[in-house]
Amino acid sequence: MSGVLVVTGGSRGIGAACARLGGERGYKVCVNYRSRADRAQEVVEHIQQAGSSAIAVQADVSTDDGATALFAAVDAELGPVTALFNNAGTILQQGLVSECSADELDWLWRTNVTSQFLCAREAVRRMSTSQGGSGGAIVNMSSVHSRIGAPGAFVSYAASKGAIDTFTQGLALEVVDQGIRVNAVRPGVIDTEIHALGGDPDRPKNIGPSLPMGRAGTPEEVAQTVLWLLSDEASYVVNAVVDIGGGR
Numbered sequence: 001m002s003g004v005l006v007v008t009g010g011s012r013g014i015g016a017a018c019a020r021l022g023g024e025r026g027y028k029v030c031v032n033y034r035s036r037a038d039r040a041q042e043v044v045e046h047i048q049q050a051g052s053s054a055i056a057v058q059a060d061v062s063t064d065d066g067a068t069a070l071f072a073a074v075d076a077e078l079g080p081v082t083a084l085f086n087n088a089g090t091i092l093q094q095g096l097v098s099e100c101s102a103d104e105l106d107w108l109w110r111t112n113v114t115s116q117f118l119c120a121r122e123a124v125r126r127m128s129t130s131q132g133g134s135g136g137a138i139v140n141m142s143s144v145h146s147r148i149g150a151p152g153a154f155v156s157y158a159a160s161k162g163a164i165d166t167f168t169q170g171l172a173l174e175v176v177d178q179g180i181r182v183n184a185v186r187p188g189v190i191d192t193e194i195h196a197l198g199g200d201p202d203r204p205k206n207i208g209p210s211l212p213m214g215r216a217g218t219p220e221e222v223a224q225t226v227l228w229l230l231s232d233e234a235s236y237v238v239n240a241v242v243d244i245g246g247g248r
């Protein structure tokens with residue numbers, strides 16, 4: 001595969017797995033991160049050892065300036081983006097809706113929803129055949145929580161991912177005639193560090209046996225589907241939200 005892949009939140013977890021696999025398959029990869037430069041650099045080195053180009057770019061993609069600077073850096077160092085994995089996201093501590101605060105919710109929406117709008121904006125401006133681009137593909141990160149609501153624990157997170165399902169539908173149909181395919185993935189419980197933020201670092205191990213497959217998923221299992229959606233093998237797949245929940 002050739003082209004320039006931008007992975008937001010590519011320093012750890014699912015984003016890192018996707019960046020590594022993209023590099024192994026021949027993409028030039030931009031590994032975006034917010035704070036963990038060390039982890040982003042590890043992903044860059046893996047891709048370079050696999051024979052492709054990679055850069056790590058620090059940018060808070062929940063801000064206008066961050067998203068703008070990220071894609072400007074990609075233009076300058078790798079060339080215009082052809083594939084975007086809108087992955088960066090977070091979760092609040094487990095809690096009830098009756099305990100929520102506006103500040104926490106604002107931060108969650110910005111990180112999980114605004115960031116995907118801003119990065120899609122930058123990507124569409126570069127990919128759109130109506131604006132002189134050569135087309136491309138975008139995969140947004142949702143969650144099975146958007147279907148189940150996560151009552152008693154993560155309703156705010158689930159609602160932020162519900163917004164991504166709707167965003168995916170709207171954006172997909174807005175740009176489908178501009179050479180851009182937009183889809184989303186909806187993973188179930190995946191074994192990453194995000195669960196520590198939710199209050200249970202061992203959630204994948206603890207909840208695994210109760211899941212339909214008897215285990216949580218791996219970041220690499222999500223990456224396989226993301227890379228497929230970004231590739232020409234999925235050339236007629238548009239406005240799909242693909243569950244990667246092991247039956248959940």
Ligand code: NAP
Nearest residue numbers: 009011012013014033034035036060061088089190192194
């Ligand atoms: P993770 O291991 O906690 O990694 C999060 C990544 O996002 C890190 O690379 C982090 O950068 C980056 N990030 C967070 N906020 C950012 C910002 N404002 N700007 C730039 N980068 C930012 O999480 P993960 O489990 O891989 O989750 C990745 C995505 O998958 C999220 O959208 C999450 O909601 C979704 N998801 C996860 C699961 C699951 O069970 N793990 C299930 C469904 C969906 P730093 O390293 O610099 O902090």
